[in-house]
Amino acid sequence: MLHIPVLTAEVLEILQPGKGGLFIDATTGTAGHSLAMLTAARAAIKLFCLDRDRYSLEEARNRLKDFSGQITFQEGDFRDLKLLAASTDFNTPDGIIYDLGLSSYLLNEAERGFSFQREGPLDMRFNRTLGEPVSQLLNDLSSEELADVLYQYGEIRESRRLAARIKEAINCNAVNTTTQLADISRRVIRRHGKSDPAARVFQALRIAVNRELESLEISLPQAVEILKPGGRLAIISYHSLEDRIVKNFLKQNEQLRVITKKPVRPQREEIIGNPASRSAKLRGAVKI
């Protein structure tokens, strides 16, 4: 299943690909935003399509085959943005987009272990050839360290109790799959509102295993460094930890003029059509 791109019209308004130039999609996924940029600009743009997940990139390549002469695909982490862009013609782009987090394509692939609703292995790596899966992380961390991860990245108040339960279950070999972990989480965490308590546990572990916040902090200064003067930056985040990093970075960077006074949020109709968009916040800036 392809991911439905979020805030597409608003992203195009910030990046203005219709004027042409070189653009980087730092989180290509299944190419929803890339396709929108290419369609808006026709032959006038060239696009550097980056993603950490090679399977998403394969989907993107398929979807964008009509534009293949205009695109360079690259598997990699945006923490290496400057290096990766420098190895191509994209070392001074006119615009860069980051659409952070998880795509519905990855969420639906049960064997990747991202979904708490689908039975799968405890993996959650964007790149399955690098680093260690969640199962290893759960083994390696002490109960206190695991509690810190759950608290910091999932804002889970019951983090100590949940970490202890997970470690007990590991010792009895009783937590080998996503649904087992989700069940333990639901037994320990009190439900607030409609959302499933397992969602925050999976968010926390995904952030930790992929070092997501670190990648973002390392990448944003590189994006500003390589952008052309007048170049444009659009960033969509989906939870407060990411958004805080983005907001502070944009505010404090003297080379940037922020063009979204408040973060842009999806309209009601977009949320109804695509509930996954409900937490999205888009921020944009221009390099001075």
Ligand SMILES: C[S@@+](CC[C@H](N)C(=O)[O-])C[C@H]1O[C@@H](n2cnc3c(N)ncnc32)[C@H](O)[C@@H]1O
């Ligand atoms: C929300 S999806 C992007 C969806 C895309 N904009 C679309 O419309 O189809 C986020 C994507 O970013 C990728 N990603 C996450 N962290 C990354 C990183 N540090 N470097 C490169 N890609 C990353 C994920 O693999 C995922 O495909």
